[in-house]
Structure formats: structure tokens, C-alpha cells
């Protein structure tokens with residue numbers, strides 16, 4: 001039998017920052033047809049929260065180190081796939097029915113696809129069974145206008161899952177769908193609220209075929225293949241891409257994303273007063289929402305330190321915070337906040353946070369002064 005027929009199907013789940021990838025994955029992983037699925041996740045940030053938020057038994061979740069799947073940790077992805085295959089073949093793990101790779105929201109999917117389809121070792125054991133892209137109905141259009149990665153995520157998709165429809169106006173949804181159709185005339189569009197979006201069939205796309213996409217897709221993939229090939233020659237690796245231990249550690253160690261895009265985290269030891277958190281978020285959102293591409297946090301709250309709060313911000317949209325029943329890892333009850341910003345200095349955000357959480361500083365306005373700021377809008381109730 002041809003190796004491709006035996007190959008383990010790989011699904012790529014992508015979508016811009018905060019579009020709803022993890023939410024969708026959590027629903028999908030409840031489908032019994034997705035047992036024996038390995039999920040590979042990674043985050044663009046030095047403090048990782050996603051592994052706490054994916055609701056699956058931890059043995060099926062493989063977390064790649066800090067970085068972005070399309071650049072800095074692409075080699076690690078290839079090594080992980082090779083290692084999984086090795087463990088299946090030596091009977092250390094049960095045979096996998098599928099591997100799902102959830103990309104970072106900033107990921108350009110072309111190099112990720114190239115890692116699966118273009119690496120001879122990986123392509124022997126795995127077959128790319130589709131790209132599912134989540135698009136946020138509220139921010140989707142402006143994101144497509146501002147971020148080339150989002151355009152590629154949509155154009156390369158086999159399925160487009162549109163999330164947050166209930167938060168968007170009908171006109172916004174119509175405009176978004178028209179833009180999606182231009183970028184990808186053949187991908188099925190599925191409303192994330194519908195039950196079928198959470199069923200294993202979403203991933204049954206068939207062998208990935210760039211010929212069914214707009215012409216740019218083939219070109220992007222060829223560019224990636226050429227870059228890999230050039231790199232092999234530059235470094236005179238006889239077997240570049242043919243050796244389990246050699247492949248992947250290519251030119252992708254630089255970060256592809258602009259220097260204006262920064263990721264940083266805030267870690268805080270003491271429980272936070274709900275009012276202080278609310279003011280901090282309101283001020284950040286109202287004054288700098290467009291620059292705040294993503295915020296994700298687990299927060300220790302002074303009103304109930306045993307039940308942390310989960311916060312999700314996506315540009316100017318802050319989703320209703322959720323209280324967890326308990327700390328996912330009781331040995332670490334610190335507040336951890338991950339932010340991805342564009343043109344927003346880290347020092348500014350840190351100072352603002354410190355001001356609201358009571359850390360003294362002589363060259364910074366205190367909380368009272370900030371609370372009086374007319375830009376602060378009332379809104380979130382923690």
C-alpha cells in the first residue's frame with residue numbers, strides 16, 4: 001500500500017489572534033470520533049496559557065515552546081511529528097487517528113503546510129487532510145485589511161468557520177462573507193454556532209490540493225519550497241529534509257512578524273481587586289484597543305482567590321470574563337497575562353498595570369489620577 005494511504009491525517013487549525021480556534025477545538029475534542037487525536041499547540045509569548053484552556057486530557061496535547069509556528073518553532077514542529085511517528089511505530093503510544101496542529105494566530109500557514117507536505121520524511125508518514133480557518137465576524141474584515149497573515153489563512157483554507165456571528169451586525173457579516181468569497185471561492189463557510197462546526201467531519205477535507213485555491217496559494221507554497229531548497233544548498237546539507245535529526249533547523253529561526261508586533265507577559269503574585277482590574281482593562285481598551293491585538297489572562301481575584309478569572313481581549317472586543325471552578329494547576333496561583341500588541345510600548349502597559357495594582361513608582365500617575373481619566377469607559381464587570 002502506498003505510504004500516503006497509510007499516513008496519519010494532519011489537520012491545520014488556523015485563524016487570526018482570538019478568532020476562536022481554541023474554543024472550536026474544545027468543542028471538537030468532545031466528539032468521540034476524535035479520540036486518539038494528538039493536538040499540537042504553540043503560543044507566541046513567553047508565558048503559555050493555552051494548555052490550561054484546552055479542555056482535553058493533557059496526554060493528547062503537545063505544546064511547542066515559545067515562538068511562532070511559521071518561523072521560530074517550525075523545526076520543532078517537524079521534530080515533534082517525527083517523534084510521534086517513532087513512538088507509534090515502536091508501540092510506545094497507541095496509533096493516532098489524526099494530528100491537529102493549532103497554529104498561532106499570527107502564523108503564516110504556507111511554511112506550516114510546507115513542513116508537512118514538503119518534508120520527505122514527514123510526507124511518508126502523514127498526509128495533510130485540510131486547513132480549517134476560523135474567522136471572527138466582528139474583527140474579521142479589518143483584520144484582513146491590516147494583516148497579510150490573515151489573508152493567507154483564509155485563502156489557503158478548505159473550510160472557513162465564522163465565529164462570533166451573534167456579536168456582529170448583519171451588514172458586517174455580509175461584507176465579510178463577500179471578502180472571504182473573493183479570497184477563497186471554493187471553501188465551505190460554516191457558522192461556528194451550528195452543531196456541525198463541532199463535529200469530526202469538519203476535519204474530513206481530503207488530501208490538501210492547492211489547485212482548488214486561488215493562484216496565489218500555489219505561489220506561496222512554491223516560494224516556501226524554494227526557500228527550503230536554497231537553504232539546503234547554502235548549508236551544503238546532503239540530506240536536508242531526509243534525516244530525522246537534521247530536518248527543520250533551517251532558516252526559520254528568525255521571527256517573520258514585524259518589529260512593531262510585540263508579545264510580553266505580566267505576572268503578579270497578589271490577588272487583584274476587581275475594581276482595579278476593571279479600570280485597567282477599560283483604560284487599555286478604550287485608549288489603545290486597536291493596538292491591543294490580543295490579551296489572554298488568568299487572574300487571581302481578591303473577592304474569590306480560589307476561583308480565577310479568565311479574560312480574553314481581541315482588539316477592542318473584551319469577551320465576558322469567565323470564572324473557573326478552581327485553579328487548573330493549584331501549585332501556580334499567580335495572575336498571568338499575555339499581551340500581543342502592535343505599536344504599543346510594553347512599558348506603558350506595565351506602568352498602567354502597576355498603577356492599578358498598587359505598585360508604587362515616582363514617575364507614574366497613581367490610580368486615582370487614572371480613574372479620573374475621561375478616556376476610561378465603564379463596561380466590564382468582573
Ligand SMILES: Nc1nc2c(ncn2[C@@H]2O[C@H](COP(=O)(O)OP(=O)(O)OP(=O)(O)O)[C@@H](O)[C@H]2O)c(=O)[nH]1
Pocket residue numbers: 015016017018019020021022023024104105162163164165166167192193294296311312314319320
Ligand atoms: N460569542 C462568541 N464568542 C466566541 C466565539 N468563539 C470564540 N469566542 C470567544 O473569543 C475569545 C477568544 O477565543 P479563543 O478560542 O481563545 O481564540 P483563539 O483563536 O484560540 O485565540 P489565540 O490562540 O490567542 O489566537 C474567548 O473569549 C471565546 O470565548 C463565538 O463563536 N461566539
